[in-house]
Amino acid sequence: MTDSETPRVRVSGQPDELDTTVPHAARVWNYWLDGKDYYTIDRQAGDEFLTVFPGMKAAAQASRGCLGRMVRHMVTEGGVRQFLDVGTGLPTAENTHDIAQRADPACRIVYVDNDPLVLAHARALLTSTPEGATWYVHADIREPGTIVDVAGDILDLTRPVGLMLFGILGLIPEYERARSVVDTLVDALPSGSYLALFDVDDTDPAAVGAAARYAESGAIPYNHRSPEQIAGYFSGLELVDPGVVRCGQWRPEGPAPAGPETTTRAGLARKP
Secondary structure, three states: OOHHHOOOEEEEOOOOOOOOOOOOHHHHHHHHOOOOOOOHHHHHHHHHHHHHOOOHHHHHHHHHHHHHHHHHHHHHOOOOOEEEEEOOOOOOOOOHHHHHHHHOOOOEEEEEEOOHHHHHHHHHHOOOOOOOEEEEEEOOOOOHHHHHHHHOOOOOOOOOOEEEEEOOHHHOOOHHHHHHHHHHHHHOOOOOOEEEEEEEEOOOHHHHHHHHHHHOOOOOOOOOEOHHHHHHOOOOOEEOOOOOEOHHHOOOOOOOOOOOOOOEEEEEEEOO
16 A cells, blocks of 8 residues: 555454443553543443552553653654554553654554454544554454454555554463464564563462452453563563563653552563
8 A cells, every 4th residue: 555545544344242241451441541431340340450459550550651651762762653553452642653653743553452442432533643644453462464464554564663562462361372472463573673562460469369350250361471471472582671670660751650560561672
């Protein structure tokens, strides 16, 4: 697709039927980020999680700040002008395209999620600068080949891409399959691309227990990984300092988070 033919904002895919009887990770996450796009069942699940592990809201908000710092780094220091954000969740303030296009209006962003509510809001809320482009794809992270195919319709996969995987890999039960998804997505990108990743580790028993109770609500379970497993996603890549650390410790620009971070792990790495 030529630049003149590329739409500035595009939504692709047909949503599944919206199920409001069970919580959904994207909507619970939106609640923890003080958004407004969730249902009562999501708020109830989010509150129950926080009853067992109050630090999860701070972790969610810390991850959002970390995402912004990593995107700015990729644009200003890494020369990246294209982003593939898989598991984006519901649009809120300071999305990937907001941050990237503020740094360079020509940036192009492809968002991917499989929540039908995300699709509905994407149609209304996703925007773009005139110079750049924003595209939302309704697809499942468990089908990375499909994601690569549709992303290639708007991104030039011969040029560096910033791959964003924030709080999504734990929805895949088997670690080896999650590793395979990451490898498939990274393998499709050229040298000079980046992997920006955030996940929740298994080092805090309260957080693990809260996740188990969340799964009992009927929601898709979120599987906490060991620090070593999270670091393993970056195998073969060149980690940017300070490596895989708590979200608030990744190149902080302001005051430290109000409370201790006990579950977050985030890293940014360049494909050689």
